[in-house]
Amino acid sequence: xxxxxKERILRTALEMFSQNGYAGTNIRELAEALxxxxxxxxxxxxxKEAIWNTLLDRMIAYYGDRFGSADxxxxxxxxxxxxxxxxxxxxxxxVHDEKIIMTRKVLAIEQFRDDRARxxxxxxxxxxxxxxxxxxxQGMMENDLxxxxxxxxxxxxxxxxxxxxxxFCDREPDKTEDALRKIETFSRHFIAIYGVx
Amino acid sequence: xxxxxKERILRTALEMFSQNGYAGTNIRELAEALxxxxxxxxxxxxxKEAIWNTLLDRMIAYYGDRFGSADxxxxxxxxxxxxxxxxxxxxxxxVHDEKIIMTRKVLAIEQFRDDRARxxxxxxxxxxxxxxxxxxxQGMMENDLxxxxxxxxxxxxxxxxxxxxxxFCDREPDKTEDALRKIETFSRHFIAIYGVx
DNA sequence: TTGACATGCGAACGATCGGTCTCTATAATA
DNA sequence: TATTATAGAGACCGATCGTTCGCATGTCAA
Numbered sequence: 168x169x170x171x172x173k174e175r176i177l178r179t180a181l182e183m184f185s186q187n188g189y190a191g192t193n194i195r196e197l198a199e200a201l202x203x204x205x206x207x208x209x210x211x212x213x214x215k216e217a218i219w220n221t222l223l224d225r226m227i228a229y230y231g232d233r234f235g236s237a238d239x240x241x242x243x244x245x246x247x248x249x250x251x252x253x254x255x256x257x258x259x260x261x262v263h264d265e266k267i268i269m270t271r272k273v274l275a276i277e278q279f280r281d282d283r284a285r286x287x288x289x290x291x292x293x294x295x296x297x298x299x300x301x302x303x304x305q306g307m308m309e310n311d312l313x314x315x316x317x318x319x320x321x322x323x324x325x326x327x328x329x330x331x332x333x334x335f336c337d338r339e340p341d342k343t344e345d346a347l348r349k350i351e352t353f354s355r356h357f358i359a360i361y362g363v364x
Numbered sequence: 365x366x367x368x369x370k371e372r373i374l375r376t377a378l379e380m381f382s383q384n385g386y387a388g389t390n391i392r393e394l395a396e397a398l399x400x401x402x403x404x405x406x407x408x409x410x411x412k413e414a415i416w417n418t419l420l421d422r423m424i425a426y427y428g429d430r431f432g433s434a435d436x437x438x439x440x441x442x443x444x445x446x447x448x449x450x451x452x453x454x455x456x457x458x459v460h461d462e463k464i465i466m467t468r469k470v471l472a473i474e475q476f477r478d479d480r481a482r483x484x485x486x487x488x489x490x491x492x493x494x495x496x497x498x499x500x501x502q503g504m505m506e507n508d509l510x511x512x513x514x515x516x517x518x519x520x521x522x523x524x525x526x527x528x529x530x531x532f533c534d535r536e537p538d539k540t541e542d543a544l545r546k547i548e549t550f551s552r553h554f555i556a557i558y559g560v561x
Numbered sequence: 562t563t564g565a566c567a568t569g570c571g572a573a574c575g576a577t578c579g580g581t582c583t584c585t586a587t588a589a590t591a
Numbered sequence: 592t593a594t595t596a597t598a599g600a601g602a603c604c605g606a607t608c609g610t611t612c613g614c615a616t617g618t619c620a621a
Contacts, residue, residue: 172598187477191387193578204600206581211598215579276473278535280384285535293532320553323546327525335490338475338482349520356517360557369568391609401570403611408568412609 173211175201177225180218185269188276189219223283226270230287234295241299243306247358250307254354255347258329262336262343271337292334296326313361321361328353370408372398374422377415382466385473386416420480423467427484431492438496440503444555447504451551452544455526459533459540468534489531493523510558518558525550 179200183192194215198205212218233239241257244250261267271291278288300322307313313321332350336343376397380389391412395402409415430436438454441447458464468488475485497519504510510518529543529550 185476188385188387188473190385191477194580195578203598205579206601207599209580213580272476276385276476279382279469279473280388289532289535293528317553320550324521324525324550324553327528328521330528331490331524335486338486353517353521356514356521390607392607402609403571404569406610410610 176208176211176218177222181222181266181269181273184219184222185272185276188273189215189280222273223281223287226274227283227287229270230290230295234290234299241303243303243310244312245310247312247362250303250312250358251351251354254329255351258333258347258350262333262347268337268340271334275334275337292330293327296330297322300326311363314363316361325354325357373405373408373415374419378419378463378466378470381416381419382469382473385470386412386477419470420478420484423471424480424484426467427487427492431487431496438500440500440507441509442507444509444559447500447509447555448548448551451526452548455530455544455547459530459544465534465537468531472531472534489527490524493527494519497523508560511560513558522551522554 176197180192180197183197183200194205194208198208201208212221241253244253274284274288274291277284279285297319301318304313304321304325305318308315308318329350332346332353336346373394377389377394380394380397391402391405395405398405409418438450441450471481471485471488474481476482494516498515501510501518501522502515505512505515526547529547533540533543
């Protein structure tokens, strides 16, 4: 019961932080959204900042679990079409999962104010996807699916445009389907250029 | 004199907004940074929100002047090396110009809260550079400098990674020189792939 | 010289902020 | 049943928020 309330608080706080930022969110509205008195909030967190820090802890831990460990690396596709499919599966998930969307949004808002948010933002928006795809491309090159090249540069050239469009979906969710099509078009263009026929 | 004060206010407000956001900035600190009483601020702007709206007006107008009109399109380079040089000249400017840096930062912070900021953010972070480079690439294809392809996709594939690294410089300015080198490496890799020998 | 206007200041306003206090309801333990 | 711990409620606190007020100063046209 207690644990449940704490989770509800974190969830709702993330919603509000991702819309209006930390400074733009006040605990009265947060308490109202949770249908509880302000003071009840303080049974579970000692301060507004503690909520924020706990959220950041969670985001960092989640990212580490999901993208940091070697055993979560995506498998090397066995065809060019497999790369497109794997990409679209990942992207489709990441642009529709509410929690991840809110995480990216709050990182975009707080990245210049909070050092830990800054670090995590760099991973989410730039280095994360690249590091994930580098071994994938390396494997595909070894299997003669992609032309031999620097896999790091290739991974960057592949993931950065996709990352831009994911971020675009956060900003304009109505155009998500449009962006997904653009990502697929880009992915197919990519394999047409770099793929070995 | 009056005009001067107004400009000083806008300048300093942009500095603070780009660091802590609109909600995270208070009028007292702003007045202190300007060495004037809070009430004096209200001689020039009727409210905090008016400062924000004026700033947004300026940003939108500046962007329209600089990137919106057809006569500000960059010239089509007459060599592949010319493309790299033009790119590096533009990027070097945009990652060192304080006002543009602050504009991008404040847009990143406020993009989910303010509709006009959202629109301008999409231009800054995604569509702007792509639209700018599309005719450039089209011209280079017609001049047989680049292999024939869809110039829009190519422009997107070229500018999105660069845009990501520009954004990275805003977040971690200490690593700007590093990022610039990466952009040049990427640009050269790009012409190695798409350039006509 | 006077009157009007623009610009600046410190003090203070009401509203709202994050946070605390005291009290009650509940549910589990002994 | 008595006791204790937990979670909730509303009133309330001091601090800070954006904003306004009254007044002083400087400038310039009449």
